[in-house]
Amino acid sequence: MSNGAAVAHDAHHNPNLAHHFETMEQQTEASILGMWVFLVTEILFFGGALMAYMVYRSWYPEAFALASSHIAILPGAINTGVLILSSLTMALAVHAAQTGERTKIMFFIVVTMILGAAFLGIKAYEYYEKYEEHFVPGLGLDFIFPEPEYQQTAQIFFSIYFVLTGLHALHMIVGLGIMTWMFIWVKNGTITKDYFAPIEISGLYWHFVDIVWIFLFPLLYLIGRHVHHV
């Protein structure tokens, strides 16, 4: 770093260009690829939980359909809309980053965060509802299912419900943390028109969490509606 060549190198290039990359474009592509490799591990991580869902649902299809039909659809549907809208505002934040409109990036990051927080608020309300209805298995609480013959198997459904939605909510909380970090980076000038890869890859993470919910909504809320009208 201290020799003359390195100093000349630094003077010619964007200060955000790491030494092991030739160009900013190459660096951005590497960041995007790196984020995707991380998302692959996430796909297989949620895939494992989904695997448990598939096996138990194939064993106890009636219990799953019945237990699912006890979950109110409306809050889940609203949350699906909230997340899709937050993905739109995230995409618009990345768009603003590509065109170098700083105020707009900050605006859309804040809107995305508000929508993310709204999702978590609605989710918390739903968890409270489950608590009131005695649909929380474990934790020393009384699990009481309206149809006693499914008392045991319905607990499996709700255990999987809490694991999947809980892991998803945890990812949302992490996403809010990332967005806070990105907001600070835009505000303090770290993010520029030539260096917006952090916004882009944070967006990839946010959209991924949206995709997980796109699968969770039908699989948890909607599988029993055509047979049970609770």
Add this chain to the structure above:
Amino acid sequence: MSEDSIHHIVPKSTYYLIFCALIAGTALTWWVATIDLGPMNNVIMLTLAVTKATLVVLFFMHVKYSNHLTWAVILGAIFWLLIMLGLTMNDYVTRGWLHYG
């Protein structure tokens, strides 16, 4: 190719269109779930979910404009996910097919 993908800016109108398609897909999923179609309920529900996820990946996540390496990584993930889900279910679903003794 790589410079094109980095500098490709997706027009806002595309994002609005995808947003509308995703909301419509959600409404359709909800509506279909209330009609009894037997096993087809699952098929339609998952087809809609996969379609929505594909739209998010291609447009919101810019994969339509990404390089081949990114495509390979994503297709690899889907492939391994299907191996896990497919081969495991292959075991559980077929266990009842054999009768011993």
